[in-house]
Amino acid sequence: MDQLRAIRYFCKVVETGSFTKAAKAFNVPPSSLSRRVADLEKSLGATLLKRSTRIVKLTEVGQIYYKDVQQILNQLEQSNETVRSYQTTPMGSLRISSMVGFGEKIVLPLLDEFSALFPEIVLDISLSDELSTLGRDDVDIAIRGGYAPNERVIAIRLMDNGFIPVASASYIEKHGTPNNAMALKNHNGLYFKAPSGPTPWLCNINGQWHDVSGPAIAISNNGSWLAKKACAGEGILMSTRWALASYLESGELLELHFDHPLAITQNADMAVYLLYQKQRYLVPKVKAAVDFLVERIKVSGNRGAM
Amino acid sequence: MDQLRAIRYFCKVVETGSFTKAAKAFNVPPSSLSRRVADLEKSLGATLLKRSTRIVKLTEVGQIYYKDVQQILNQLEQSNETVRSYQTTPMGSLRISSMVGFGEKIVLPLLDEFSALFPEIVLDISLSDELSTLGRDDVDIAIRGGYAPNERVIAIRLMDNGFIPVASASYIEKHGTPNNAMALKNHNGLYFKAPSGPTPWLCNINGQWHDVSGPAIAISNNGSWLAKKACAGEGILMSTRWALASYLESGELLELHFDHPLAITQNADMAVYLLYQKQRYLVPKVKAAVDFLVERIKVSGNRGAM
DNA sequence: ATCACTATTGTTTTAAAGACAATAATAGAT
């Protein structure tokens, strides 16, 4: 029995929920799938699918098996790709996932040049602040804010991701400069919302953390909208240096300084990391993109932010 | 093409270093292997094996592929086993790896009873202080001293693994009781050797670590030999409470107490952990053994050592 | 240079998967 083929059939049936639809995907008659899946079940001594003429669904043990083999098929495909592309020129589809703000501001502007350098690479970019589980899924490169990955994933620190407080000149004129962190509690706040929720203003004074958030004017996961509001003098905003760089340069927004530094989390090393699976660095397209992104972003990051 | 079969052939050829030998293992003619491996190479567009009539060895890319698929075959086999044994009675071969001393003193004595409870399980026990990479290899359950595993591995704390200093009455009579940790520097030492090297006597005084090791009389990775020497009054020994339990009970060895506790590493939580892959707990034989070992060892550990 | 062993190639045989038609079963509509 060709177990691998049987497993591929099985997975497709699960995904489409139908032998007929799955058969179409392989351009073989449904009877083939029916027989192969039956073979597989026989060889495993267990029923994987509960069938009726209308509906096909996984049994309990089928679910376990499906999750396992799905990942195995993925790994096998990646190994094949590694070998196939070994020492060839970078090409093929490359999937990059990045945080929204960072992706828009930093990554996307670089990618035109990257495409020009590697015309045979087809880019597939997803911007999302939800963290994708690198390794299990179909992303080649992920760019995420400070969390520690597992051992098989390489993390390269791209840039500092610490949040700084800013406000427009007009706001300061109207409400005065807060002369210490505690005074922020009386100031209007524009709050960035991470996937985990709105980010408070925190301040560490003599080893003690204090929440110094002021009344909220607006909360959003869209950094540039908040920045616009800050420019309009609606409140104080905490955001990353890289997101605010253009406003700081133009003078539209001014950084506020305090004796005790502000943060939005008690976690110390906030940074943006580029993540990829160790083994995938052997694939030319992945290596090309990792090298390119790390070089460009680290350079620009050091110039602008550190 | 039956890719999986081709991969199995390929792996066996790598392992035996010969098409002929590998063919024997599958009871098929060598020509089959030759063709299948050639198919595989063709489909990957790369040469995996460098052949000559006498010797077969991996190419550079072949090595990469071999390492990958080896693991994939392993995972697939485990998934199949999970399904096959789903909700059956515990049976089959079960591989346990344990630290030598702990294995001899604690684990092995329990296993007769385990075998009686689960007669269909064939035990395969390896005692070694080298750490095996659970997950990549063929061990179902590993028992190891305090190190943190990765996410897919479950670690259950079995027992405290802190080292305590002991000596025989005769030794103390002759050399006197060391009245503080620093005084140990003038006492004869019997040193246990971990895989990382001999274990020193360390002492934390007011947040500062001091090495208070005395002159060495003997160094060994064999705990019971050292214990014998300690009984004979040859020196002071630091070992685990569980290894010394019988000697402490009989009074052959006496625990030494100091104001500042002794240790053999600066790492705080020294413990013995039972490790297994999360997914494998679904396999009845693994679940049976994990449950059994955890229950018995935790109970006996609490009685004797804590 | 020869020998013994090994991988490969040609050719035939066997086994397994695909194709196609027909059947049985069932959810949803009438």
Add this chain to the structure above:
DNA sequence: ATCTATTATTGTCTTTAAAACAATAGTGAT
């Protein structure tokens, strides 16, 4: 409750791929 359209399955034939077996060619060791 009956009918219908769709779906999985089963039977049978065809095609394809792998196994067997014999023969060949290449290579490291003697």
